[in-house]
Amino acid sequence: MTNRIKLYEAFPEGLSAMGGVGTAVHDSGLEHSLIELVDARASQINGCAFCLNMHVTNAVKGGENEMRLLVLPAWRETTWFTERERAALALTEAMTLIAENHVPDDVWEAAAEEFEERELSALMLAICQINAWNRLQVATEAPPRLD
Amino acid sequence: MPPRINYAEAFPEGQKAMYGFAKAVHQSGLEHSLIQLVLTRASQINGCAWCLNMHTRDAIKAGEQPRRLHLLHAWRETPLYSERERAALALTESMTLIAKTRQVPDDVYDAAAAQFNEHDLAALMLTIVEINTWNRLAITAEKSPVLDQTLPG
Numbered sequence: 001m002t003n004r005i006k007l008y009e010a011f012p013e014g015l016s017a018m019g020g021v022g023t024a025v026h027d028s029g030l031e032h033s034l035i036e037l038v039d040a041r042a043s044q045i046n047g048c049a050f051c052l053n054m055h056v057t058n059a060v061k062g063g064e065n066e067m068r069l070l071v072l073p074a075w076r077e078t079t080w081f082t083e084r085e086r087a088a089l090a091l092t093e094a095m096t097l098i099a100e101n102h103v104p105d106d107v108w109e110a111a112a113e114e115f116e117e118r119e120l121s122a123l124m125l126a127i128c129q130i131n132a133w134n135r136l137q138v139a140t141e142a143p144p145r146l147d
Numbered sequence: 148m149p150p151r152i153n154y155a156e157a158f159p160e161g162q163k164a165m166y167g168f169a170k171a172v173h174q175s176g177l178e179h180s181l182i183q184l185v186l187t188r189a190s191q192i193n194g195c196a197w198c199l200n201m202h203t204r205d206a207i208k209a210g211e212q213p214r215r216l217h218l219l220h221a222w223r224e225t226p227l228y229s230e231r232e233r234a235a236l237a238l239t240e241s242m243t244l245i246a247k248t249r250q251v252p253d254d255v256y257d258a259a260a261a262q263f264n265e266h267d268l269a270a271l272m273l274t275i276v277e278i279n280t281w282n283r284l285a286i287t288a289e290k291s292p293v294l295d296q297t298l299p300g
Binding site: 098120128 | 151152153154155157158160161163164165167168170171172175192193194238241242243244245246249250251256260265266268269270272273275276277279280282283284286287288
């Protein structure tokens with residue numbers, strides 16, 4: 001499973017520019033605990049082992065409750081997530097599976113209710129970024145760091 | 148239909164970083180005609196009006212035949228695309244629909260690796276994720292193009 005290209009070696013300028021987008025999101029002011037939930041949820045949907053391992057590990061290190069991550073696919077059926085988190089997770093799912101049903105009005109409106117425009121734009125870009133990394137890591141069969 | 152949000156204005160650092168990323172990708176050395184096919188195909192799959200309008204127009208202005216854009220939906224069933232283009236399009240579809248495909252299968256990856264050296268293959272992958280980002284932003288914001296009935300050129 002390990003003979004596919006290593007992106008950092010093959011196209012360092014491109015990867016560095018990807019990093020620039022990540023930095024913008026990271027420094028946007030959006031709370032990191034929320035970004036980790038978004039990253040975990042998208043990685044679950046897209047099935048990216050590398051990303052899921054990394055973001056779950058980071059989330060737990062950052063103080064996230066591990067049960068919330070384990071039950072995350074069923075967030076709708078719990079009372080464990082705030083309205084703000086629920087709005088972000090619904091947007092994450094719609095944007096991740098964009099080809100299916102785009103972003104319906106009720107999903108958008110719930111997000112716009114919880115996030116002012118700058119935060120909402122940063123959230124949109126955060127969702128795009130994890131979707132980008134998921135695709136790159138799956139395509140290159142990047143092995144999760146299981147240490 | 149007015150857009151839901153102007154994300155570029157609301158979060159300019161993000162937009163600036165995305166432009167930096169786009170620049171690195173478009174200056175990668177990958178041929179522009181191929182990039183336009185990849186951008187168009189992903190935008191067809193994701194259903195992004197803004198991107199479809201922009202990239203088909205750009206492609207035609209740069210000399211692409213409209214028929215090759217129309218038939219991208221069924222590229223497998225025509226002889227209109229080179230082996231290199233076919234390999235790129237298969238990778239585009241596999242990566243774009245990753246939640247469905249769950250992986251880029253060996254045959255798709257190997258066909259792409261046979262056509263593209265490592266640098267170009269990485270640039271191709273980054274092109275695919277770049278357009279998937281632009282599609283998501285524009286679709287979410289309901290960014291809608293103005294209809295200009297005339298084909299360019």
